[in-house]
Amino acid sequence: MTLSRTKLASFYGGIAASWLLATPALAATDHWAFRAPRDVAPPAVADARMVKTDIDRFIPSKVDAPLADARTLIRRMTFDLIGLPPTAEEVESFAKAQNRDEAVGQLIERLLASPRYGERWGRHWLDVARYSNTKGYVFSREERRFVHAPTYRDWVIRAFNDDLPYDRFLLLQIAADQLVSEGSRDLAAMGFLTGGRRFIGVKHDIIDDRIDVVTRGTMGLTVQCARCHDHKYDPISTEDYYSLYGVFHGGEDRLIPLAAVADEELRKRQEKLSSTMAKRREEAAARLRARVADYLTAQGEMGKYPEEGFDQILAADEIIPASVRRWRDFLHGAKSHPIFAPWVAFVTKSEIEPGVIVNPLVAAAFATPPKSLAGAAQRYGALFLDAEKQSAPEAAELRAFLRDPDSPTTVPDTGIVNNDQFFPFTAIEELWKMQGDVERRLIELGTPVALIVADLSPEPNPRVFKRGSASRLGDEVPRQFLEVIAGEKRTPFQNGSGRLELARAIASADNPLTARVMVNRIWQHHFGTGLVKTPSDFGVRAELPSHPELLDWLARRFIAEGWSVKAMHRLILKSAVYQQAADEFPSQRLGFEQLRDAMLAVTGELDLTTTGKPPELLDAANKRRTVYSYVDRQFLPGVFRTFDFANPDMHVAVRHETSVPQQALFFLNGAFAADRAKALSARLTGEPDARVQQLYRAVYQRAASPDEVNAAVRFISASKSDVASAKPVRETQWRYGTGEYDEANKRLKSFKPFPYFTGSSWQGASAWPGSDTGWAQLTAEGGHPGNTRQHACVRRWVAAVDSDIQITGTLKHEPEQGDGVRAFILSSRSGELKSASVHRSSADMSASVTVKAGDTIDFVVDIGGTLSYDQFLWSPIVKVGAITHDARMEFGGPSPESQYLAPWEQYTQVLLLSNEFAFVD
Amino acid sequence: MGMGALSLGALADSPLAAHAPHFAPKAKRVIHFFLNGGPSHVDTFDPKPMLAKYAGQPLPGEYLRTERKTGAAFPSPFAFQKYGQSGLEISELFSKTAAHADSIAVVRSMYAQVPNHEPSLMLMNCGDSVQARPSFGSWLLYGLGSENQNLPGFVAMCPGGMPIKDSENWQAGFLPGALQGTFVDPQHRELDKLIENIRSPHASTAIQRRQLDLLRDINAAQQRTHSDPRMESRIQSFELAFRMQMEATDAFDIARESAVTRAAYGDHVHGRQTLIARRLLERGVRFVQLWHGAGQPWDHHSNIKDSIRKHSGDIDGPIAALMADLKQRGMFEDTLILWGGEFGRTPTVELGDAGKSQLGRDHNHYGFSVWMAGGGIKGGMVHGATDEFGFKAVEKRASVHDLHATMLHLLGFDHERLTYRHAGRDFRLTDVSGDVMRDILA
Incomplete structure (x- = not known):
């Protein structure tokens, strides 16, 4: 798929010849990318049977080249456009279609209309925009989180879903403050500029970051290289750099709430x-x-x-x-x-x-x-x-x-x-x-907030910092666009900082780079590699485009179609070259977001909530798409780095793609994959072979072969025999959970065990207070009741034998504030044995009762009147003859064996870890 | 590609696969004692008798501006002594380390760019005080890979939390994320808290082995129709992960050392982290950075006499024990030891409100000391000098790029050729300058 250098030379004409002969510096201004895309007609092909769109005329397929089968194709397209797998039903109905081209057209429209599309393609742009929820290193006096980041993220996602014309998309991100009215939601777009590291407030560095994200992000130009000296390779001078520096210098960052807040x-x-x-x-x-x-x-x-x-x-x-x-x-x-x-x-x-x-x-x-x-x-x-x-x-x-x-x-x-x-x-x-x-x-x-750059009163022209040092001022330069694009006779910007004029010069059909750079990014995300392999460097040192005519044709087409990104998807996805069979098409290894989201999708757990506050990535309750997770550039969780997530400190054009054992450890030992395996296997029903088929449908969207079913059955039976022969687990007689005290009958209405043990306490979730059970918690010494009387915390003792028992212990509530707690000892056989209300006081909690094996004794605490300062101390002791069961001494988490995955869960986890799941053909 | 073709080496697309350097190296691994906050050189490795002469008087000559105001000459309260055959002068604060004086080369003419912690930490670790750039350890992994795929190749330990600038100090910048330093807080004793996901709470080893066998079979079946080195690589990553669980448990468990060894390093967090470091280096970890503690413990603005004595006391024993241990194990010759902070401190006393003496020293980027020992270093010598008061490097001035160039040289690299293409430019750790300090090479 590459062209010879001679062919390239003939395409770009004589002007490029010297440059192609490896003397880049001499002919830098003649560099192909600095000249307007040529108006090329799609080449004629001898046999038009393999031409589905004009793209196929630039990259002709062999006449009888096989196309991808239905399952491969729908998986490829679905992952590409929305970052999720199709369901088995979607695969089947697509496969049944009589007319493949028509079905492909319908599929593309369905996917482009899905709100999931913006979540996938918005994330590609967030890589470009070095998106993060935090400011980077700040002094302790400053709030380290950005207020505006989620609003910017949501704006980007929506812009893709709405197919906002790309030129407008750029204009708003660079100069919305001068284009839309006060209070417009489009002000959020400026998070593109203002979302970078704060560099502890050092303005030169903040501006440098903005120059970089704008020039590399939109035009593939490494202007940042000219901060200290003229660009070594590209025709970008230090004067150019400081012209742009001046554009960004005269503004202030201003927080603008985008919704009325009555607080x-x-x-x-x-x-x-x-x-x-x-x-x-x-x-x-x-x-x-x-x-x-x-x-x-x-x-x-x-x-x-x-x-x-x-x-x-x-x-x-x-x-x-x-x-x-x-x-x-x-x-x-x-x-x-x-x-x-x-x-x-x-x-x-x-x-x-x-x-x-x-x-x-x-x-x-x-x-x-x-x-x-x-x-x-x-x-x-x-x-x-x-x-x-x-x-x-x-x-x-x-x-x-x-x-x-x-x-x-x-x-x-x-x-x-x-x-x-x-x-x-x-x-x-x-x-x-x-x-x-x-x-x-x-x-x-959670107020939507924009962080905009607002121009202040006009400043004097910027001056060059000699060798990048602010203390060594050089010549004054006007605020103006880059010479390599605007030409020697460019006129300086006229209005204020010139930022709007800069935005217009970038988002322009006359800019030779902007459209090319974007169509190349789109191509890159569909085929794994761009037509230009360095998507954010179109300078003279970049590798030559593999298909220069196609790149130019796409760029012009993009502009002609009103800068519609969705139009580009249609053009590419309908082509034969995109629909090639798996052997011809580069298989895609799922990136971190796709892997995580796909796992949640196939287990039926994916939470499709859009917009708003970012949840913590590793919170077990977070089942939203990964794009919504909190990205902390200063303390990025190891898992992001391990999986080659875009470094939020810098504009990222191509993610690294590595294999390291830490990735495997995350899926083998971390809670995430195990939880998914549990959730999916809980949905299985029927005989083993039916279960295997259900799993294959969910995970791979295909049927399992007889060999695969046999392997599964062998695995399950080996695993089951292990469980059967394992030593019986010695458990204590204590259980921990929540329930509600029944006022009328003086019994416990219900008992729901706590699902989560932190190492020192039982509670509703890893985060405390948890969403469902609120503040409910039990520790060795005491605990905290849940937020309402429906969520009393319950320490339960289960009798192992018939006997008389003696209960002793002291309930204590210490805080002065609030109104204290209520406590009860309830026997499943004999009802209420003791009750007390305490506030800044103690109560003796002794009782005697006769129990039969299997009876429960519940030690229940709920809120007094209101939820406020309700922590308490109470660790009862139960004496059964000479044996003492001390709640504090015997307090502990679940036994290791009780945490092990069951055989079907083990099997499900393996399927989720397989290469067939992690790669898409 | 057959199963297991890569089973012992690194993964095909692992950035940690071992590579050869440019030329035969003297050192194969590095341990860096990072005295974060900025250790005073005039109290440790750069004796200045002239300060006693000027005690209480302003220094003659130009007033050098640092972060805060400083006043009169402030002589070191600590005695210096000549050690070893070389007669290298070291203060009583490092009298145990001084037993290895003949192995140590002190660079007394270091300088940085500004008297502030944040940029100076970035300069020392990443070679650039502002931009997000890969750290020394990440460059080293990029150049050399790791000799042990079952452990992270670059480990940064810091007791009690992170230093100022957090993980930026061991960042991979534009290099692959896997080359970033792995942070370990040695205050934790349980392995699970030292390394993420290193143990499975939901499968025994036997269960996991059976799962991995099934996974291998399923993947092998798929390989029959798909040949992609990335798939093979991913298969191997699960096998590596399985082994890593065993190896990491072993590497971090200092209970497996003899009582004599543990006593030599000391039964406290600095002793423990230094001993863990040796176990890691021994197992092929490329770069271990030992930070003194969370925040900036060596930032002795006030009452330096007591605080520096305490902090030196924390690490003098462990450093001496490590050097002796490495020598005894035959690892000293190819392990490069670096000792230093992000800058030094003023020879003048810091002044607080209303010009009151704080009995401490301010940051000093004009001149400071680091020292190196082990792999390829000529011991018992001094490179360069500060002025007669210790304020400013004056002889054979050594920039941080010079230091990095020298270290890379010892590790087998021409620092000008260890480059990475990013954003249209070939970046290197030493930016556009850096000279190897030839006189300290053995």
């Missing part, structure tokens, strides 16, 4: 944050106004001040390096400023431009030239201090300057995430904590 607690926290922020800003501004002389003097010794990111001040009386830089930027453009024109003239050793009207007070102060920069600074300092005290109209201009929101003597009103470098340490800690309180509340409420 008093949130309002209180927001109010506290904003009033404290206002106060701290004014305090800092007062210090800035009083020290103009110091800040001007600092302009002569910039080297003394640390660069952005390492410039936090500790005490309030320190010079604020961020303000020193703000002064620098302000003065840089102040040659016509009525107050500072004399300063600029002095520093640049030039005359004040004609026509500039200098404030009379300033003019008077500079009637004689100052001797030094420090001297000039002192004059300004004195002028401003003086102006604060007098009411002369000329002084009003000076006072107004001091309070202008754009003046370097103020602190920008941009939120602590953007302005923390202006405050002393204690104020930073205080404000970040309050910001965290707001963010935590929003997360708790």
Whole structure:
């Protein structure tokens, strides 16, 4: 499927010849990917029988090449489009169809219309967008989770489901703030920019990350390489890099709730944050106004001040390096400023431009030239201090300057995430904590929130950082698009930061890269490899496209079809080349999400809830699709890494695909696969061979062969004989669970054993409080009742022999708060033996009774009146003649053997671990 | 491909398969004692008598800005002594380690880029203070693979939790995730808590063996119509996993060591983690990093006299015991030992509010010490020097890239040729610079 270099050369024409002869640097601007896709007609083929779509004219199949059988095809398409297996019924009905092409068409439409489609293809984009629910390393004062991440994820999924035109999809992700109205759900799209690592607030690094995700993600250009020096291979200069740097520099990150929130607690926290922020800003501004002389003097010794990111001040009386830089930027453009024109003239050793009207007070102060920069600074300092005290109209201009929101003597009103470098340490800690309180509340409420970039007032043009160092400023460059695309005669961006213009230049039919890069990504996810093997590097060092004509034709077609991603799927999936038989088609190894989701799907457990708060991946109760799970880039669970999940720290174009024993350990020993095996085998009915057939249908969507049935039956019988010959398990006489006290009959209405043992307590689930049984829990010493009286916690003792027993023990409730708990000792034969209510008190819980073997004695505790501070201590002792059963000493988890999978569960687990399950033809 | 063709080696698509380096290596494995927080060099391996002369007075010359304000010269409260035939000077804080002075090469002229923990940790571990880049251990696994497929090839141990920057310190960056360091908290004693999923709660060994036999048969039947090395690889990964359960249990169980050995390392968490490290190295683990503790224990801003004595006391014995043990087992010659932090500390005293002395030292990235011993290192010597007060590296200045280049050289790599193509560029651990410190090579 590859073309010779000579053929490529003839396709791209003479211009590329030199480049094809391995002298890339010489002909970089002639590089194929930097030129518009050619308008190629699908080649004519000698025999059109194998042509299903025009794609087949570019990659002709052999005339009698076999196509995939029905089961293979529907599995391939279903996994590809929705990331899940088809059901056995779907396979059967597809196989029965008389007209395969028609059935394929219907299948594609059904899959593209499924909400599951966006979950699968949205996840591909989230790899590109380095999606994570957390900010990466942050200081302890800051909330480490992103508030907006789930909203962005849900927006991406919906955009794919809605087939939002790809150009619009990109525009919104880069500049929604300038395209949609306030409160629009599309603002969430900007999570693309704002979802990267926070780099402990260092702005250069945050911007660098954004430049990378935008340029590599949308155009396959590695612009980031030009941060410190011109790109080594591609025609991208440091000037280009800083032009884009300027686009992203002049904005603030702003949290925007996308739904009305009527929450008093949130309002209180927001109010506290904003009033404290206002106060701290004014305090800092007062210090800035009083020290103009110091800040001007600092302009002569910039080297003394640390660069952005390492410039936090500790005490309030320190010079604020961020303000020193703000002064620098302000003065840089102040040659016509009525107050500072004399300063600029002095520093640049030039005359004040004609026509500039200098404030009379300033003019008077500079009637004689100052001797030094420090001297000039002192004059300004004195002028401003003086102006604060007098009411002369000329002084009003000076006072107004001091309070202008754009003046370097103020602190920008941009939120602590953007302005923390202006405050002393204690104020930073205080404000970040309050910001965290707001963010935590929003997360708790699950409010959809966008984190947008909003442009501030226009900034001076960016300047190149020599060798990437912010302390070594080079030439000024305009904010503008990359020369390699926009050409030498490009015009600088006109409006504000230029971010919208940047977005338009990317999401443009005239951009030679954007459409090519996306169709290549689509191709890659259908065939395993892109037409260009480096989907996020289309630079001169990238490998040549395997089918350049096809790539160009697809790119133009994509644009012509209104940038419809779904149209591309149709085109590709209907082609003969996609429908080839398994031997000709690269089999797909399921990625982590597909494996996990497929296991949940075949056992019938998959929870199809969409949107909202991210559940923990490893929580046993989490049966949602993996795309919704919490991704913590700082503490990524090992299983994500083990299975080559996209590293959320960086834009990922192609996932690694590795085999390591840790993957096998996860499925063999982890709870996940075992739980799936239990769930599926619980659904089996009938004789062994029927069970095997049910399993094969569910897991593989096919019938088991006689050999397979025989192997299964042999396995089950060997495993059963093991269980039969195993030593009997010695269990204690204690059981642990929940139930409800029957007030009328003074008995226990029901007993439901706790399913989960943590190693030190029995409870409803691994998470406590669990969803169903709430706070119910039993430990060796005591426990906690469930949230309502329907969920009392019950420690049960089962009599082994007929005898008289003595029960002793003390019930204790300690907390002052709340209203205490109620407790009962209930005999299954004799009814209530004892009851008590305690609150900050103890009660003796002794009783005597006669029991028969199999009788139960229940030690029941429920909430007093309300659920509040209900933890209690109570570990009863039951004496049977000379034998003592001490609840505390005998407390423990299930015996190891009782946890072992039953034979059918063992067998089911094996099927789920097989290669046939993990690979799709 | 026949069954079991790969049964003893690595998997075909495992990034951990063993590879040969560029040239014959001197060292085959590395152990790194990471004194996180930044150990003071003037109190440990870089004696500065001039500080006593200037005690209480400001240092002459330029004031070097660090993270916080510092004041007068602050002489070390600890005595230095010459050890071994070489007469290498080491402070009393490491008097046990000093028994191996003739095996140690101290680099006294290290420098970093900024006086802050986070970027300096990244620089020391990953060669870049800002971007997410693979750590040294991940590069090493990428270059060499692992000699034992039944254990993780790169283990980072830290008692009580993670250091600052968490798992970024042992990240794989753009390399495959399997090359990332495996974090182990040696405070745990049960194996299940040390390594994820290492034991099955729902199958005995016998049950699991029967399951794996069935799995092999089912997969073999499918192989008859499908030949794909990735499938073969996945089959083998289950067999490896089965063996890994046994091997890991053994490797982490120090009860299998003699009482004498356990006593030599010490019956405390640092002794235990150092002894576990030796068991891992012995079994073919490529890189073990031993952190001192969660957070940054070596960040001695105040009252350094007591705190550094305590922290040195924690590890001096285990380091000395490890060196003796490796020598006795014939492993010292091909095991590279690295000792150091992310930077050093100021020779001047840190000042708190209102200029009050904290009796501690601030971060110092201008000059600090690390030392190496074992595989390919010429012992009993010093490379480079700081100024007369120990503030700034002045002679034979050594960057972190130089350190990494030297270590890679000892492990058989030309650091300029150990590269990985990512985002359009061939990346390397040492970015665009780095010179091997030839004089410390044996």
